[in-house]
Amino acid sequence: MRERSGTPNFREVGRERNYGRQFESTSCSLETLRGSSALYSAGTMLKGMTRLISRAHKLDRGRFLHTGTQTPQTIAAHLDNPAPVESPRAISRTSESDPAKHGEQQEGQHYNIPHQDLKTVFPHGLPPRFVMQVKTFNEACLMVRKPALELLHYLKNTNFAHPAVRYILYGEKGTGKTLSLCHVVHFCAKQDWLILHVPDAHRWVKNCRDLLQSTYNKQRLDQPLEASTWLKNFRTSNERFLSQIKVQEKYVWNKRESTEKGSPLGDVVEQGITRVRNATDAVGIVLKELRRQSSCGIFHLLVAVDGVNALWGRTTLKREDKSPIAPEELAFIYNLRKMVKNDWNGGAIVLTLSQTGSLFKPRTAYMPQELLGEEGFNALDPFIPILVSNYNPKEFQSCIQYYLENNWLQHEKAHTEGGMKELLFLSNANPGQLERLCAYL
Amino acid sequence: MAAPCVFCGPAIASRFFLGGRVTLAQGQGIWKPAAAELQAGTRSQILRLKHLTVVKTKKNVAASRPEKYTVDFIKKQIEEFNIGKRHLANMMGEDPETFTQEDIDRAIVYLFPSGLFEKQARPSMKHPDYIFPKQSAIQWGEDGRPFHFLFYTGKQSYYSLMHEAYGKFLDAEKRQNQLQAKDLQMEKTKTKDPIVSRWLIKEELEGMLAEKLSDRDYTRFIQLVERFSTLQCGAAEEEFLRRFRRSVTIQSKKQLTERLQYDEQGRAFSTSEGKRKSAKAEVVVYEHGNGKIKVNGVDHLLYFPVTQDREQLMFPFHFLDRLGKHDVNCTVSGGGRSAQAGAIRLATARALCSFVTEDEVEWMRQAGLLTTDPRVRERKKPGQEGARRKFTWKKR
Numbered sequence: 022m023r024e025r026s027g028t029p030n031f032r033e034v035g036r037e038r039n040y041g042r043q044f045e046s047t048s049c050s051l052e053t054l055r056g057s058s059a060l061y062s063a064g065t066m067l068k069g070m071t072r073l074i075s076r077a078h079k080l081d082r083g084r085f086l087h088t089g090t091q092t093p094q095t096i097a098a099h100l101d102n103p104a105p106v107e108s109p110r111a112i113s114r115t116s117e118s119d120p121a122k123h124g125e126q127q128e129g130q131h132y133n134i135p136h137q138d139l140k141t142v143f144p145h146g147l148p149p150r151f152v153m154q155v156k157t158f159n160e161a162c163l164m165v166r167k168p169a170l171e172l173l174h175y176l177k178n179t180n181f182a183h184p185a186v187r188y189i190l191y192g193e194k195g196t197g198k199t200l201s202l203c204h205v206v207h208f209c210a211k212q213d214w215l216i217l218h219v220p221d222a223h224r225w226v227k228n229c230r231d232l233l234q235s236t237y238n239k240q241r242l243d244q245p246l247e248a249s250t251w252l253k254n255f256r257t258s259n260e261r262f263l264s265q266i267k268v269q270e271k272y273v274w275n276k277r278e279s280t281e282k283g284s285p286l287g288d289v290v291e292q293g294i295t296r297v298r299n300a301t302d303a304v305g306i307v308l309k310e311l312r313r314q315s316s317c318g319i320f321h322l323l324v325a326v327d328g329v330n331a332l333w334g335r336t337t338l339k340r341e342d343k344s345p346i347a348p349e350e351l352a353f354i355y356n357l358r359k360m361v362k363n364d365w366n367g368g369a370i371v372l373t374l375s376q377t378g379s380l381f382k383p384r385t386a387y388m389p390q391e392l393l394g395e396e397g398f399n400a401l402d403p404f405i406p407i408l409v410s411n412y413n414p415k416e417f418q419s420c421i422q423y424y425l426e427n428n429w430l431q432h433e434k435a436h437t438e439g440g441m442k443e444l445l446f447l448s449n450a451n452p453g454q455l456e457r458l459c460a461y462l
Numbered sequence: 463m464a465a466p467c468v469f470c471g472p473a474i475a476s477r478f479f480l481g482g483r484v485t486l487a488q489g490q491g492i493w494k495p496a497a498a499e500l501q502a503g504t505r506s507q508i509l510r511l512k513h514l515t516v517v518k519t520k521k522n523v524a525a526s527r528p529e530k531y532t533v534d535f536i537k538k539q540i541e542e543f544n545i546g547k548r549h550l551a552n553m554m555g556e557d558p559e560t561f562t563q564e565d566i567d568r569a570i571v572y573l574f575p576s577g578l579f580e581k582q583a584r585p586s587m588k589h590p591d592y593i594f595p596k597q598s599a600i601q602w603g604e605d606g607r608p609f610h611f612l613f614y615t616g617k618q619s620y621y622s623l624m625h626e627a628y629g630k631f632l633d634a635e636k637r638q639n640q641l642q643a644k645d646l647q648m649e650k651t652k653t654k655d656p657i658v659s660r661w662l663i664k665e666e667l668e669g670m671l672a673e674k675l676s677d678r679d680y681t682r683f684i685q686l687v688e689r690f691s692t693l694q695c696g697a698a699e700e701e702f703l704r705r706f707r708r709s710v711t712i713q714s715k716k717q718l719t720e721r722l723q724y725d726e727q728g729r730a731f732s733t734s735e736g737k738r739k740s741a742k743a744e745v746v747v748y749e750h751g752n753g754k755i756k757v758n759g760v761d762h763l764l765y766f767p768v769t770q771d772r773e774q775l776m777f778p779f780h781f782l783d784r785l786g787k788h789d790v791n792c793t794v795s796g797g798g799r800s801a802q803a804g805a806i807r808l809a810t811a812r813a814l815c816s817f818v819t820e821d822e823v824e825w826m827r828q829a830g831l832l833t834t835d836p837r838v839r840e841r842k843k844p845g846q847e848g849a850r851r852k853f854t855w856k857k858r
Binding site: 193384385439442443445446447448449451454457458 | 753760761762763764767769772773776779780783785786
């Protein structure tokens with residue numbers, strides 16, 4: 022049964038990190054190569070312990086799609102370690118490709134997302150580093166982790182009659198919140214929900230070149246380019262729904278064009294894509310219609326917003342007279358805020374906090390209170406917080422195995438115990454850090 | 463009075479109100495008018511002295527060689543120094559008998575506080591042996607005849623030493639041959655010093671002989687002494703040879719190892735400090751742990767986002783193969799991020815000394831983990847833009 026918390030009491034879902042493993046071997050650390058210390062003289066060579074670590078891990082932000090099938094093995098060229106083939110595989114991969122069937126046993130293992138799903142479900146949802154990894158390895162593998170499993174459990178038991186529950190994934194930087202979100206989105210897509218995925222809300226509040234005054238409401242501002250790209254991606258991911266859902270009002274775009282009542286939602290989306298000027302309004306309409314109609318029961322709606330703290334932060338955008346713009350004045354943000362309010366039912370809202378793209382927030386901030394601010398926190402008030410933390414040792418092992426299998430770690434000491442210990446220390450089991458470290462090796 | 467006063471000034475300034483003579487470490491030419499007794503301070507005497515000074519310096523204008531001091535002169539300086547020492551002790555209210563050089567230094571610093579940066583420019587009072595360069599006294603008598611028979615070789619003390627050593631060597635050889643002939647030869651028992659010793663290096667030998675040597679001279683000497691030491695010789699010869707040996711102290715024995723302390727739960731931990739540039743770190747390393755490191759209460763991954771800094775932290779543990787075995791809690795302040803990382807590294811290495819064998823401590827020392835990095839920011843000089851960078855050179 023899904024539990025709904027009336028008050029935001031924080032449950033610490035953080036796991037105990039246990040680093041004390043009995044790894045013994047001497048491996049060369051990269052520090053000798055990087056020449057970190059001036060006093061690190063040839064004296065070390067006296068001892069005969071040269072340490073070089075191969076850190077050929079390119080680690081994406083922690084979460085890997087579970088490799089379900091055995092076929093990706095044929096795609097990925099391998100294997101240097103022929104003898105213990107089964108056991109590393111057993112650690113790092115599982116054959117379950119369907120997120121719905123993921124359970125406790127698959128925790129720590131990677132499952133594969135088929136390429137088809139990748140195109141339809143995630144036209145814009147994956148973080149850029151992960152996209153690069155997918156391209157390199159020719160497969161998209163996500164790791165099953167506890168926060169995602171928890172979330173899936175809640176979503177499976179959603180009561181669609183109740184108002185939508187908000188789940189917030191929060192955690193330190195680089196722990197894998199975005200990829201957890203992607204896991205959940207994949208699950209919902211498989212379950213035939215309608216996915217409303219905003220990949221990075223921060224992209225809407227900064228670096229926007231053209232801002233138009235909104236046609237709908239004079240005080241707000243439009244972002245035509247971003248809106249049209251988003252509409253395109255939305256169309257790719259939810260093709261089948263666009264013809265089923267009918268709009269319930271007449272919308273007049275301008276003197277010549279209008280959308281009649283009862284026409285499919287696809288028309289609105291087309292209108293937004295073709296007429297870029299009205300794209301933001303089209304987005305607003307889509308959101309409104311979906312909100313209204315999700316309670317009817319035709320479809321389940323999943324609202325997935327990454328970096329939701331952008332909605333209540335500050336923007337770096339300025340008007341022509343150099344006065345700053347508050348987020349509410351952006352039409353998209355305004356509509357999105359309405360969307361994440363839990364006054365509709367028939368779906369769920371999964372949000373992620375992100376410090377990485379956030380504006381004017383300190384690097385060490387990761388709690389909802391800090392990142393959302395007073396206003397945001399009150400707006401999102403009854404929500405279920407889910408902490409995403411660093412890897413536990415099993416997940417860490419699994420991740421490294423995955424890299425080794427894909428031949429990503431080229432350093433000769435990468436698969437030694439000592440090498441893994443060093444990686445563990447340096448990255449502190451933080452998925453993002455591990456990925457960046459392994460990129461060098 | 464005008465002209466003499468020029469000379470008078472420094473001359474009188476030297477006659478301080480102290481009983482002793484405080485010799486400033488400057489050119490001693492001014493002190494050449496040596497023989498005046500200090501207590502005799504009548505003006506006429508001073509005047510007379512000053513005239514003497516004038517005369518003397520005029521005579522020696524042509525001489526550019528370094529002044530050679532007579533043995534008597536040095537002896538007089540020593541006497542004056544001792545008398546001065548006693549007066550100084552009286553002034554400070556201490557016992558003149560047990561007035562050591564450190565006490566003298568402290569007294570001078572107290573009486574003549576100086577704000578000069580250069581330590582050697584400050585007033586000091588030292589034994590004449592330290593002040594006057596150790597040079598050979600004037601080697602000839604009043605008739606111009608040199609004292610030593612090897613004076614005209616140019617390096618009389620070196621050659622006399624070689625001569626003496628070779629003579630002893632020949633004697634020892636003769637004795638050994640006699641013993642061999644009588645079949646009473648005893649095996650040369652190599653008495654190895656418990657502390658390893660080495661021969662004098664060239665600079666030390668030069669200092670001992672107060673003469674400049676060439677490399678070849680030094681090599682010849684060492685060869686002779688080596689050959690001598692392989693022979694079996696009596697106690698006198700051993701004594702003679704020991705003058706030329708210095709002991710080599712093993713550096714690592716000087717390394718202080720921190721004591722282990724035990725906290726309430728019975729866990730062993732050790733504390734130590736480290737410094738780098740202007741960063742200071744204090745580190746507590748617990749014996750049994752996960753490998754977690756907390757810096758100023760924050761996890762090390764958050765405190766040091768740069769990989770290089772974290773590698774610095776990792777270095778001591780990695781070197782000793784104890785990566786996941788200790789917990790660390792540290793506080794650090796000052797400096798920049800790299801300096802703080804270096805300070806913590808030094809402190810953890812020192813703290814780990816108490817958990818580790820002596821051999822490993824020596825290895826750490828050789829790896830440079832236990833040495834404070836002496837580099838600090840170099841000061842900016844006037845006339846330059848930075849410490850080294852000069853202003854842009856413009857041709858015109």
